[in-house]
Amino acid sequence: MEAGFWPAEAVVGEVIYPPGGSLGPRLQRNLQLVLLHTGEMTIAIDGKEQHVPAKSVCVLFPQHEERFSFAKQSPTYHSWLHLFAPEIPDTLLARLNRLPWPLPLSPAMMGLLHEALSIQKAPFPTAHEMLKALGLHMLWRYIGEGEQLLTGISPRGNAVVEQAQHFIHAHVAEPLTLDQIASAVALSQPYLIRLFRTCLQTTPMRYVWQVRIARGIELLEQTGLPVGIIAERCGFQSRYHFARCIRQTTGYSPLEVRRRSWQRRVE
Numbered sequence: 378m379e380a381g382f383w384p385a386e387a388v389v390g391e392v393i394y395p396p397g398g399s400l401g402p403r404l405q406r407n408l409q410l411v412l413l414h415t416g417e418m419t420i421a422i423d424g425k426e427q428h429v430p431a432k433s434v435c436v437l438f439p440q441h442e443e444r445f446s447f448a449k450q451s452p453t454y455h456s457w458l459h460l461f462a463p464e465i466p467d468t469l470l471a472r473l474n475r476l477p478w479p480l481p482l483s484p485a486m487m488g489l490l491h492e493a494l495s496i497q498k499a500p501f502p503t504a505h506e507m508l509k510a511l512g513l514h515m516l517w518r519y520i521g522e523g524e525q526l527l528t529g530i531s532p533r534g535n536a537v538v539e540q541a542q543h544f545i546h547a548h549v550a551e552p553l554t555l556d557q558i559a560s561a562v563a564l565s566q567p568y569l570i571r572l573f574r575t576c577l578q579t580t581p582m583r584y585v586w587q588v589r590i591a592r593g594i595e596l597l598e599q600t601g602l603p604v605g606i607i608a609e610r611c612g613f614q615s616r617y618h619f620a621r622c623i624r625q626t627t628g629y630s631p632l633e634v635r636r637r638s639w640q641r642r643v644e
Contacts, residue, residue: 382469384460386505387512389493391456394447401444407459409437410519412482412490416453419446427478434486435479436519438470456490460512476523483522483536489515525576537562538576541569542584549588550612555581585612590626593619597631598638604631 394400394416401421411420412434419426421444422437429435437443447453493511496504525535544561545553558581559566573581593611596602602610608619623631 382462382466382513384462384509384512386459386461387493387509388459388461389457389490389497389508389512391454391494394453394455396447396451397449398447398453399445400447402442403444405437405439405441405443407439407461408465408516409460410458410515411435411437412456412458412486413479414454414456414482416448416451416455418448418453418455420444421446429479432482433479434482434519436473436476438473439465456494458490458493458512458515460516472520472524475527476520477526480519480523480526483518485536485539486515486518486522489518535576537564537569538572541573541581545581545585545588549585549592550610552612553582553585558585586622589613590622593623593631594627594634597623597635607631 411429413429413431415431417431418429420429420435420437421427422441424442489511493508493515496507496511501507522535541558541562544558548557555566555569559569562569564572570580573579573584577584579587589611593607593613596607596610597604600607604619605616608616611619613619613622620631623629623634627634629637
């Protein structure tokens with residue numbers, strides 16, 4: 378997050394309110410994310426009412442009075458993340474204030490929440506620090522998704538590109554084709570190319586080669602595997618093809634990349 382920002386504590390939780398439930402008034406003392414799964418709610422913040430529909434996530438800021446009114450006709454299921462911090466940088470608050478409110482609740486954010494709920498119940502001696510790190514991850518995610526929305530990219534487009542990225546990373550050692558990637562996310566090839574250009578400023582196949590080269594450099598620098606095996610694991614046709622791509626990217630041969638990296642560690 379912003380330089381020097383680290384929460385003193387992070388707490389997550391979840392609750393189901395019956396129809397017509399309410400909470401408050403209360404003074405918000407933390408930076409909070411509220412994730413609304415089902416139902417709906419209206420939050421009066423310093424007397425100004427704001428509606429939050431199901432499958433949304435919103436941020437709440439410290440030092441404001443809040444009153445929650447939940448759906449009258451059905452239960453409301455929501456979760457939350459509290460980040461306790463003595464001081465929150467002004468630059469971070471300004472960044473959060475610029476975002477649309479609320480945001481769509483993404484599958485990725487849901488995954489982070491489930492992990493946080495699991496960690497909070499875990500007996501690990503490091504659970505406290507793990508939860509703070511994951512809480513920051515959720516806040517990063519909230520800001521990133523919100524700022525991407527400001528660019529005009531739809532949440533659906535974001536999710537599809539992420540799905541395609543996961544597929545590429547999982548199958549990068551295989552001879553991937555554009556047709557395979559498009560089929561994996563159930564889109565036409567032209568539409569997938571447009572989404573990648575909008576979200577990542579590249580095409581799916583260029584992204585494949587970026588991943589292969591980045592993974593190859595990582596394995597050169599962090600392992601002692603032979604160059605031929607690294608080339609195979611990263612999806613290159615041969616060690617010569619791999620060496621050519623590495624030289625084009627870094628200006629050095631694979632073994633020179635490894636030697637320079639290992640020398641830096643010694644120094």
